[in-house]
Amino acid sequence: AAHVVASREEDIEARLKAIAPQGVRVVLDAVGGPIFTPLAAAMARGGILIEYGGLSPEPTPFPLFEVLAKTLTLRGYLVHEITGDPERLEAAKRFILDGLASGALKPVIAKTFPFDKIVEAHRFLESDEQFGKVVVTV
Known part of the structure; x- marks a missing residue:
């Protein structure tokens, strides 16, 4: 990894903004919960936030104004998109x-x-x- 963020020890939003002053273009998050807000805040205009898990037992807030102001795309992902489609599954196995x-x-x-x-x-x-x-x- 080019950069590592220790989310339990660092201010995630500040650290991501230091790494990517123009904002983070793509976020892959498996945690959700309270981390969602600082992730959205650190994103670039037009960024894409992909949520593929819900490891946090806490509620995941929806940062409405951040999403609107930055025209963010939020997307959910489950592995069933691949495993449920024989053609995509075969391509994934080959890869x-x-x-x-x-x-x-x-x-x-x-x-x-x-x-x-x-x-x-x-x-x-x-x-x-x-x-x-x-x-x-x-």
């Missing part, structure tokens, strides 16, 4: 498999667990300590 084969995609593996340690694997995931994927072998 991933080709990327893995060529080395263009290199997944980071945080930890591997044997199947009989599935409970420990879930605990590790819930700890939010991993950086990368958790693999369970069968």
